[in-house]
Amino acid sequence: MGTPLPRDPIGDAQRNWERHGWGDVAAPMAAITAIMRTQQILLARIEGALKPFGLTFARYELLALLSFARSGALPMNKASALLQVHPTSVTNAVDRLEKAGLVVRSPHPTDGRTTLIELTTEGRTIAKRATAVLNTEVFSRSGFADSEVDQLIRILGNFRRQAGDFSG
Amino acid sequence: MGTPLPRDPIGDAQRNWERHGWGDVAAPMAAITAIMRTQQILLARIEGALKPFGLTFARYELLALLSFARSGALPMNKASALLQVHPTSVTNAVDRLEKAGLVVRSPHPTDGRTTLIELTTEGRTIAKRATAVLNTEVFSRSGFADSEVDQLIRILGNFRRQAGDFSG
DNA sequence: TTCAAACCCTTGGATGTCCTAGTATATTGC
DNA sequence: GCAATATACTAGGACATCCAAGGGTTTGAA
Known part of the structure; x- marks a missing residue:
């Protein structure tokens, strides 16, 4: 390769x-x-x-998602829906992030079935630093021209809507 | 989901x-x-x-590649290069395809290091039938308009060339 | 109120991808 | 010609994804 x-x-x-x-x-x-x-x-x-x-993209995506949640916490099923991956994939990612001390599981206050994923202080720090690196090293040098980026967003957005990702 | x-x-x-x-x-x-x-x-x-x-996309891609080779056979390293995946991924796919009787490994006639992957008769049949299904059920109903297909091919082609996939 | 259906998360299994060796065969250079 | 380097494939391990199933919790309909 x-x-x-x-x-x-x-x-x-x-x-x-x-x-x-x-x-x-x-x-x-x-x-x-x-x-x-x-x-x-x-x-x-x-x-x-x-x-x-020490992050993979799957784990990073979860960290980033949590970092944008006001409270820094989300139910696992909500994370699964927003990241559009199977619930077991979230379980897997949370297991590893929890072991790394970047998130913690906590019980949902009113629904006994639900588990909340919560960002730790270190998790928030790592998320911020990883985002900065990703933005400067990958996203800012994607190799796509601005017009190409616009076209991709439009074309793939239509596709994803058709595929049932979202209704908006 | x-x-x-x-x-x-x-x-x-x-x-x-x-x-x-x-x-x-x-x-x-x-x-x-x-x-x-x-x-x-x-x-x-x-x-x-x-x-x-009984095929996955990885295995199908290998079958399709072989079916387009004149002799119906390719060295594993060549398959790895053309499919742009790690050699161990090809080993994995060949293991399973061989177990399913769709390909066979055979020694390279002049280079002792090299292993040829060869399509069996059944492999060729399955490849043909799978291609037909894929074409009619997936590719012909991609959800992309013709003009979008053209734009994707152009934009992603430029990207892949920049990324070092090919020099053409 | 009760109990079946729905929902949430986890475990276990199958696959695919990559990386890091390790073994075998070719090529190259002295 | 022989040793050093390069190539080719494979074994083992880490991760990610999905599916199928299982156990606990809620909901909702009779």
């Missing part, structure tokens, strides 16, 4: 699709494959930036 | 970024987060379509 390939493998795949009679879906296939690959590249950059903090 | 949220969580995150003094990178952050989420949605659809074949 070091040296650039001489040719774009996704472009090749698209041509193969066309050559085998799937010309009508070759372009969407290529676009979707490109999304998969782009996600992989971006995730690697993000995880690299977070590594010094 | 069933009911749509009343508001777009990524839009909310973008506003939170702006509110906390990161307005200059809020948009790229939102675009990148949207890519992550879109990948997650698409992957779920793809895996759903492949499930009846």
Whole structure:
């Protein structure tokens, strides 16, 4: 995975699709494959930036979410819904963040089924520092032009709405 | 993860970024987060379509790659390079595909270090059928307009080239 | 009021990805 | 020709994601 390939493998795949009679879906296939690959590249950059903090992207996302909650606490099911991941993924992330002392679980005051995730002081500090690094090292140098960012937000926003992510 | 949220969580995150003094990178952050989420949605659809074949996307990609190789065989390192995944991921996929009887490992005729992955007859059949299902059930109904597909291919192609995926 | 249905979180299992060795084979350079 | 370096694959481990199931808590309908 070091040296650039001489040719774009996704472009090749698209041509193969066309050559085998799937010309009508070759372009969407290529676009979707490109999304998969782009996600992989971006995730690697993000995880690299977070590594010094002992954080993964999944854990960082949870920390960031909590840091924006007024009280610094959220029910696990709410975190699961907002992060759009399976509840067990939140359980997993909270286990590790709790072990690292960045969050604590506490019982919900009125609903015995619910567990609140609460940011610790250190958790809030780490969240702030990690955000700064992520912003300066990854998001500010994404490689996307401003107009491309706008297009991505628009196109993927429509897609996510269609997919049932949100109704707004 | 069933009911749509009343508001777009990524839009909310973008506003939170702006509110906390990161307005200059809020948009790229939102675009990148949207890519992550879109990948997650698409992957779920793809895996759903492949499930009846006992395939995952990773295994399917390898099968498809082999099916486009003239001889129906490729060295593992070449597959790793073309799929842009770590060699151990290919080892993993080949293990399972071999167990399922869809590919076989064979020694490289001249290089003792290299292992060739070869499509079996059944592997070729499954690849063809899975491709048809994927094309008709996922790629042909991606939810992206034609113009959006073009923009995605262009924007993400530039990005991948910048990231060092290919030099073409 | 009571009890079934709904909801919340966790455990256990299957997969995928990456990284870090470790073994075997090729290539290179002296 | 032989030793040092480079390549190719695999084993083992850390994490993340999802699904299926189980146990506790609430809700709501009879």
